[in-house]
Amino acid sequence: MAAMPWRRILMTASCIALLAACQGEKKEQQTAEREHTTSAAPSAGKPELGSWGVDLSARDLSVKPGDDFFRYANGTWLKTYKLKPDQVRYGSFNILRDKSEERVKAIIDELAASDHKPGSIEQKIADYFASFMDVDRLNQLGITPLADDLKAIAGIRDRTELVKIFAQADILGTDTPIGAFVSIDRKDPNRYLLTIGQSGLGLPDRDYYLAKGDRFQKIRTAYKAHIARMLHFAGYDDARAQQAAEAVFALETEMAKAHWPRTELRNRDKTYNVTTLDGLEKAYPGFPWRTAFQAAGIDPAKLDKINVAPPSAIKGLIALFEKTPLDVWKDYLTFHLITGNASYLSEEIDNANFAFYGKVLSGQQAQRDRWKRAVRLVGSRNGLGEAIGQIYVARYFPPSSKAMMLDLVENLRRAFRERITNLDWMGPETKKEALAKLAAFRPKIGYPDKWRSFADLTIRRDDLMGNVRRVRAFFHEDEVSRLGKPTDRDEWFMTPQTVNAYYNPQFNEIVFPAA
Numbered sequence: 001m002a003a004m005p006w007r008r009i010l011m012t013a014s015c016i017a018l019l020a021a022c023q024g025e026k027k028e029q030q031t032a033e034r035e036h037t038t039s040a041a042p043s044a045g046k047p048e049l050g051s052w053g054v055d056l057s058a059r060d061l062s063v064k065p066g067d068d069f070f071r072y073a074n075g076t077w078l079k080t081y082k083l084k085p086d087q088v089r090y091g092s093f094n095i096l097r098d099k100s101e102e103r104v105k106a107i108i109d110e111l112a113a114s115d116h117k118p119g120s121i122e123q124k125i126a127d128y129f130a131s132f133m134d135v136d137r138l139n140q141l142g143i144t145p146l147a148d149d150l151k152a153i154a155g156i157r158d159r160t161e162l163v164k165i166f167a168q169a170d171i172l173g174t175d176t177p178i179g180a181f182v183s184i185d186r187k188d189p190n191r192y193l194l195t196i197g198q199s200g201l202g203l204p205d206r207d208y209y210l211a212k213g214d215r216f217q218k219i220r221t222a223y224k225a226h227i228a229r230m231l232h233f234a235g236y237d238d239a240r241a242q243q244a245a246e247a248v249f250a251l252e253t254e255m256a257k258a259h260w261p262r263t264e265l266r267n268r269d270k271t272y273n274v275t276t277l278d279g280l281e282k283a284y285p286g287f288p289w290r291t292a293f294q295a296a297g298i299d300p301a302k303l304d305k306i307n308v309a310p311p312s313a314i315k316g317l318i319a320l321f322e323k324t325p326l327d328v329w330k331d332y333l334t335f336h337l338i339t340g341n342a343s344y345l346s347e348e349i350d351n352a353n354f355a356f357y358g359k360v361l362s363g364q365q366a367q368r369d370r371w372k373r374a375v376r377l378v379g380s381r382n383g384l385g386e387a388i389g390q391i392y393v394a395r396y397f398p399p400s401s402k403a404m405m406l407d408l409v410e411n412l413r414r415a416f417r418e419r420i421t422n423l424d425w426m427g428p429e430t431k432k433e434a435l436a437k438l439a440a441f442r443p444k445i446g447y448p449d450k451w452r453s454f455a456d457l458t459i460r461r462d463d464l465m466g467n468v469r470r471v472r473a474f475f476h477e478d479e480v481s482r483l484g485k486p487t488d489r490d491e492w493f494m495t496p497q498t499v500n501a502y503y504n505p506q507f508n509e510i511v512f513p514a515a
Helices: 013-022 069-080 092-112 121-133 135-141 144-154 159-167 214-232 238-258 277-283 289-295 311-323 326-344 347-362 370-379 385-396 399-422 428-440 464-480
Strands: 178-185 188-198 306-308 442-446 501-504 509-513
Touching: 092 121, 092 370, 092 385, 121 370, 121 385, 121 464, 135 347, 144 326, 144 464, 159 289, 159 326, 178 311, 178 464, 188 311, 214 238, 214 326, 214 347, 238 311, 238 326, 277 289, 277 306, 326 347, 326 464, 370 385, 399 428, 399 442
Parallel strands: 188 306, 442 509
Antiparallel strands: 178 188, 501 509
């Protein structure tokens, strides 16, 4: 089951400044967007204003402000700043993210320096991080953490068994042509809805398979070579790997033809097609839906409504499911299993995967430092991010800071209410609606009032691949368990240490994490 998509928005400059003033961050003297150094962690509860103003040395005085103000204000910096090999972009948000990343690393380092009770959240954070950093062990294991899964894929005997593997794709780390996810019903914010969608491509979208041009052709050629290279790790010889790569690429190209383009997927009406399970089976025959749902841990009895986001795409993908030989599907699943888990295997496999997805697709010339990748894995929302977030806010965003920000937001709400009330161009009924919407608007500041429990999650220091799988299964089970239940309006979809914000239109709420 894919993670729930949410519309993200960038924080305005004023909100960034207000949050920074409240979170106790000791700012260094720095040139914005050009340098970044690390300071000692400040004590919580001591808000400080950082350095303010404009870096005048970034200007390009050869440009007139009236002609191109952006170039005038930033031109010299744009000409002189050199991206590091592990960067594909750099800006003010990267500076803030680097700061948050360093803080999380400091928290994990402190946890790693002490012994913790088995099963405690401190033990889980420290051991999950350590399991990713143990490169020597990963190099010794090679491809063996995937041995059972590779055997299961090779042993697929019919399409029923194939569908059962598809249904476990999110936990296994492989891919599936038809995906599903649980999210809030866009037309009923009080309930969760299962949505069926197109999936299965190893390249970003259909254009990479179908569009003309040298750039896309070079990527396709490199992608086929990448498929063959990854299949070598599963024991394929050169001839078999090349043949399988051609077949997998041809299959994905046919999938791409069935897929809707992004412009169509953005149409909220066209992608909202609710039916029942019986209706799904009648309108989309040829795919064992009940078998798939049960294998994914979904109780069909809870599926009173199902949304089919791109109807014609699903029909096209079902046709491919039926006519594609099982051996091609096995090659497809084998490739995606390895590439989807490469980061948790040996350096050889990891670097081979990065050579395509990092260098060829993204233009990133070097991987990020391993500790940074470990922080991202452990500290993400679909990792132990909320657990780390509890420690993070205790240190950098105490309750007093949250209270200050909530008071500030209420002052803004009060000012809006007065302005709406005093508008002479707005009619009484419109004012009534505007005031009702303003009253219903809900800000979430800093961190959630209710934290997720990880008590049932097992983390072992010597089992990275097992840890990743157990974390995936933990969140998968949480997601499917929502079906049939009312929506949780207290849930956050970013961790406190995330440098970003989002607006959730279903709940009319805006969320600003502490970082």
